[in-house]
Amino acid sequence: MALYQEPRLLDFTKTPPHLQFNKYVLTGYRPVSTAGECLRSLFYIHNELGNIYTHGIPFLLFLVLLPCSIPWMEVDSTWICVAHYLACLCPTIGSVLYHLFMNHIGGQHVYNTLLSLDMVGVCLVNTLGALPIIYITLLCYPTVRQTALLAYILVSAYGIYCATTAHTNFLRLRAFVWQALFRFSLFLFRVYGTGVGSPESLRLFVIMDTLAALGGLVNVIQIPERFSPGLFDNWGNSHQIMHVMVVCSIIYLHWGTMEDLAWIRGFQCPAE
Numbered sequence: 001m002a003l004y005q006e007p008r009l010l011d012f013t014k015t016p017p018h019l020q021f022n023k024y025v026l027t028g029y030r031p032v033s034t035a036g037e038c039l040r041s042l043f044y045i046h047n048e049l050g051n052i053y054t055h056g057i058p059f060l061l062f063l064v065l066l067p068c069s070i071p072w073m074e075v076d077s078t079w080i081c082v083a084h085y086l087a088c089l090c091p092t093i094g095s096v097l098y099h100l101f102m103n104h105i106g107g108q109h110v111y112n113t114l115l116s117l118d119m120v121g122v123c124l125v126n127t128l129g130a131l132p133i134i135y136i137t138l139l140c141y142p143t144v145r146q147t148a149l150l151a152y153i154l155v156s157a158y159g160i161y162c163a164t165t166a167h168t169n170f171l172r173l174r175a176f177v178w179q180a181l182f183r184f185s186l187f188l189f190r191v192y193g194t195g196v197g198s199p200e201s202l203r204l205f206v207i208m209d210t211l212a213a214l215g216g217l218v219n220v221i222q223i224p225e226r227f228s229p230g231l232f233d234n235w236g237n238s239h240q241i242m243h244v245m246v247v248c249s250i251i252y253l254h255w256g257t258m259e260d261l262a263w264i265r266g267f268q269c270p271a272e
């Protein structure tokens with residue numbers, strides 16, 4: 001006898017309106033559920049299972065494996081390592097909570113809160129993840145560096161406000177543009193100005209941002225399910241593709257930051 005009788009899954013038209021955000025995903029919707037029932041949905045197939053596991057498994061791997069490769073004691077400012085570690089964890093845990101409990105019995109209010117949490121997680125990987133990049137790029141300009149760190153945190157706070165109040169995927173994607181422009185200007189300062197950092201890390205950071213932007217774009221244009229509604233309900237739809245690209249983007253962030261941290265150990269700012 002089965003330990004748990006899985007519920008009857010719903011079609012798109014039978015699911016609550018606030019869960020009808022992808023009209024090309026036709027079946028596999030969980031019914032409105034209690035927190036316990038949401039947790040039990042980890043163990044049967046439905047159209048959010050792929051979303052939960054594509055971020056759930058990387059979260060656990062990052063949680064356990066990243067501390068082994070972060071040089072906690074070899075960096076002057078340990079907060080850089082802490083910010084980087086949290087940056088790598090934030091988007092995946094926010095996403096898991098959102099996808100796991102989005103059909104909670106609390107309805108649209110709970111859904112909106114969880115969506116905001118998911119968005120904050122994505123904003124935080126940008127915010128916390130960029131702090132080491134700013135710190136290292138402006139290593140030889142301590143005063144400018146403090147101002148830039150503060151400015152980036154303010155830009156990020158605005159991004160979080162935009163992302164949590166946006167009502168469409170396009171507007172949510174747009175909320176990240178300001179942070180991206182700020183990072184891009186840092187990259188330019190490294191290439192054409194007197195910013196410092198490992199020559200190798202810049203390439204890794206550009207790949208990181210490209211993967212994240214492409215993932216966001218795939219999610220907005222809803223490919224491939226747009227071309228074959230119903231075929232990608234449970235596996236392989238645009239949101240899952242975005243999740244995988246976000247995970248790859250985080251890995252590139254980690255590689256780039258580790259490259260920079262290894263590089264500054266042998267670097268001396270030129271005398272004035």
Ligand SMILES: [Zn+2]
Nearest residue numbers: 051095239243
């Ligand atoms: Zn997601």
